[in-house]
Amino acid sequence: MSRELTNDRRTQAPPGAGEAERDWVARSLAAVWHPCTQMKHHERLPLxxxxxxxxxxxxxxxxxxxxxxxxxxxxxxxxxxNDDINAALKTQLDTLEHAMLAGCTHETAVELAERLSALTHGTLGHAFFASDGACAVEIALKMSFHYWRNRGRSDKREFVCVANGYHGETIGALGVTDVALFKHAYDPLIRSAHIVASPDARRAEPGENAGDVARRALDDVRALLDAHGSRIAALIVEPLVQCAAGMAMHDRAYVAGLRKLCDEHDVHLIADEIAVGCGRTGTFFACEQAGIWPDFLCLSKGISGGYLPLSLVLSRDEIYAAFYDDDTTRGFLHSHSYTGNPLACRAALATLDLFARDDxxxxxxxxxxxxxxxxxxxxxxxxxxxxxxxxxxxxxxxxxxxxxxxxxxxxxxxxxxxxxxxxxxxxxxxxxxxxxxxxxxxxxxxxxxxxxxxxxxxxxxxxx
Ligand SMILES: Cc1ncc(COP(=O)(O)O)c(C=O)c1O
Missing domain, CATH: 3.90.1150.10 (Aspartate Aminotransferase, domain 1)
Structure with missing residues (x-):
């Protein structure tokens, strides 16, 4: 299809839009491939x-x-x-926009890692930086597998995820995602995880409450781990709310129960707090409400105040220690060019300042x-x-x-x-x-x- 024809047909701006707006919309539809969108829908749907x-x-x-x-x-x-985040970023821009985090370090990355670790009372002592949520999920999965490998348990190479869960759209993250719409087309490329029953409170039978649904869902996890625990590296969960599943909410006892089952079966618990972290569920980390800490905690989205792409995986010192060695290949060699970007970290620090200042x-x-x-x-x-x-x-x-x-x-x-x-x-x-x-x-x-x-x-x- 020619560019002119595309422009001509696809000009859906909001109702009442003027010429100038229609022009931007047409240019966008001609040049920008929008995310999570069947572009043809924009023949009717406003942009x-x-x-x-x-x-x-x-x-x-x-x-x-x-x-x-x-x-x-x-x-x-x-x-x-936001005036405060803007001011912090303007200062950072004149100080350091970016420096690679391999072989170098800078105060924004150090301070952010320290402050997030402090929010876990030091339980999750190390932060690995990336840019988007799906990257954080990939990192947590790779770290878990590599941890077990370094500990002589290469047989632990399978993952468990929760029905209807969503963890991002890269190939690895899709492996632990259970949303057919995003996954089905790529099935032949994906190494799928075990899927356990959803703890969604809406699944309560008459006379049941959210706690009952959580207990039933935990029975499913127990059965899986009893049968296959020795082969499983980690279980990944969105604590308290499975957002992309349609804001499916569950009892906090489910998250506490997962922690216990994972401990009993030598399986890592990965908390994907990409959507539910940073105060969304009422506590800074959703896991706090269940009174547990995971082995890996993935954070993104709100951590930069919504300003810049930033994600992190926080992990326990015991995990970090398993990679600390004279042998290069036992290290975690994963990297992204913009890892620990100072502007993104500065936005995150300014965001944490607002939490501290404003109750x-x-x-x-x-x-x-x-x-x-x-x-x-x-x-x-x-x-x-x-x-x-x-x-x-x-x-x-x-x-x-x-x-x-x-x-x-x-x-x-x-x-x-x-x-x-x-x-x-x-x-x-x-x-x-x-x-x-x-x-x-x-x-x-x-x-x-x-x-x-x-x-x-x-x-x-x-x-x-
Ligand atoms: C729970 C959860 N995990 C992972 C992701 C993926 O994050 P990103 O879109 O930044 O890759 C999302 C995005 O919505 C999410 O809600």
Missing amino acids: IPVARGKGAWLYDRAGRRYLDAISSWWVNLFGHA VLAQNEKKALMLMEALSPLRAHEAVRAVRRTGTIIAFDAVLDGDAARTFSRRFFEQALSRELLLRPIGTTVYLMPPYILDSETIALLASRTCETFEATLGQGARR
Whole structure:
């Protein structure tokens, strides 16, 4: 297809967009391959030409605003163009933009590793840096396998993941991901992990609670580890909330139970806190609520305040010690060029400063309760199921079937945009995961417009 034809056909800007905006959208659709997108859908689906951001709001080129109620894919914690993070970055830019972390070090990487380790009370004593979440998952899997190899247990080379779990889209991360939509096409390339039952509290049978579902799910893990534990290197879990699964929340006892089973079977526990870390679930690390520490903890997204690509794997000193040797090949030789980038680390340090300064976790709890209360009319709605919350993550499911269910997410997205909200349901699950900086007025606006959007989407039927 010629570039001109592409431009001509695909010009979907938000409703009411002017010429200039349409031009940016057309240029983007002609030149940019957007992530997680069937590009043909943009023949109909609007693409927002974001010009700038401030606080919880994104502004398009015509000055229309959108409340970023999903924190730009769960990364933004303290708002767009945050004054404190901006100031820290400007200073860092004039000091050191980047230096390789092999053979060199710099104060931002050192300080960040030290401060994160301190947040685990020294349990996870070493930080390995990378850029994206999926890279952190790859690193944790490789480290686990290599640890066992260095300890003379090369037979431990299999992994376990939880049903419907999501850990990123590189080939290795897809091996421990259980979302057919992202994985199926690449099945022949992937070395799949064992999949254990989901602890999703929505699976409760009549008379059961979330703890009962967790116990049943742990029985499944126990059976697997009893049978194959000697071959298994690690189990990976998203503690408390499986976000991409549709904000599937589970009892904290599940995470504590996993720790115990992994210990009993000499299996590493990898906590993927890429989405749920950095205060999202109410504590800085989700694992804290289960009273455990994993062997590896993956962090990304919010750690840089949503500013720059940064991920880390925190690991126990015992793991680190297994690689410390005169033999080069026993070392962990993994690398990425931008590992430990000083700008990204500086953004992370400024983010941690805000946590320390502003009593963020306590304030978040108050705000989340306020938002939950403002959404309470949904609880009685006949087309709503499972209104739920963990920390600052709030979700509910639309009760729909057939075409209405299939097209719900797209229709809701468009209805939300027309009400100044950026919300992208996962299937029929509507979720809110806003930045931590909403004031009470914005919380009320978010709740009332979410309810309006829901009604308007249901009112449309499954027309498109
Ligand atoms: C739990 C979890 N793990 C891993 C990833 C992958 O992170 P990235 O998209 O930065 O590769 C995500 C992204 O949404 C995630 O939610």
